[in-house]
Amino acid sequence: ILNVEQSPQSLHVQEGDSTNFTCSFPSSNFYALHWYRWETAKSPEALFVMTLNGDEKKKGRISATLNTKEGYSYLYIKGSQPEDSATYLCAYPGAVNYGGSQGNLIFGKGTKLSVKP
Amino acid sequence: ETGVTQTPRHLVMGMTNKKSLKCEQHLGHNAMYWYKQSAKKPLELMFVYNFKEQTENNSVPSRFSPECPNSSHLFLHLHTLQPEDSALYLCASSQPSGSFYEQYFGPGTRLTVT
Numbered sequence: 001i002l003n004v005e006q007s008p009q010s011l012h013v014q015e016g017d018s019t020n021f022t023c024s025f026p027s028s029n030f031y032a033l034h035w036y037r038w039e040t041a042k043s044p045e046a047l048f049v050m051t052l053n054g055d056e057k058k059k060g061r062i063s064a065t066l067n068t069k070e071g072y073s074y075l076y077i078k079g080s081q082p083e084d085s086a087t088y089l090c091a092y093p094g095a096v097n098y099g100g101s102q103g104n105l106i107f108g109k110g111t112k113l114s115v116k117p
Numbered sequence: 118e119t120g121v122t123q124t125p126r127h128l129v130m131g132m133t134n135k136k137s138l139k140c141e142q143h144l145g146h147n148a149m150y151w152y153k154q155s156a157k158k159p160l161e162l163m164f165v166y167n168f169k170e171q172t173e174n175n176s177v178p179s180r181f182s183p184e185c186p187n188s189s190h191l192f193l194h195l196h197t198l199q200p201e202d203s204a205l206y207l208c209a210s211s212q213p214s215g216s217f218y219e220q221y222f223g224p225g226t227r228l229t230v231t
Binding site: 110 | 119121148150157158159160161162165167172173175207211216217218219220221222223224225
């Protein structure tokens with residue numbers, strides 16, 4: 001079983017603070033790394049799907065980097081706002097390592113971000 | 118609005134009941150998924166359907182029975198559940214080509230087994 005680890009489990013920041021969290025995944029046979037944002041009472045929503053070592057993606061104040069050789073990805077939020085409060089999930093298609101579909105994602109437990117006004 | 122709907126949003130059922138969860142996607146995707154979210158656990162993949170064919174059963178007990186009559190609809194039939202099956206059940210869909218299976222989730226069904 002391939003594990004996806006996220007840290008920290010939770011994070012409390014003040015409005016305007018910049019923050020980052022980590023996702024660790026198996027570095028062998030890399031295919032893709034997904035980031036999702038899940039607000040309370042809403043559906044998880046895809047932020048990024050990253051595929052290339054050294055890749056950096058950006059959406060507004062949120063950006064992510066990828067290191068496939070060492071098996072980690074960072075998600076950064078610049079100038080956090082209360083509306084950024086959510087759980088941020090990363091996921092990895094672990095099934096590809098035993099012939100499964102790239103859509104069979106293994107999720108981490110997430111980092112729960114709370115931004116205080 | 119992600120284009121994936123789930124009904125009902127909340128369900129309370131007894132251990133001897135039979136109920137079904139419904140998922141519908143309006144995105145033209147060919148893959149659909151059932152996930153389970155239990156307290157303090159990561160999202161767990163339960164079942165995968167590609168082009169209406171089941172391609173993954175992640176060691177799910179037989180009291181959960183999926184059905185995919187077409188690429189737009191997915192059901193999860195429930196019978197003789199246990200209290201530990203209480204959880205949030207999420208449906209998702211994806212389109213493989215050019216998207217690396219980026220998944221679109223529904224809002225979930227909060228299931229309570231009494």
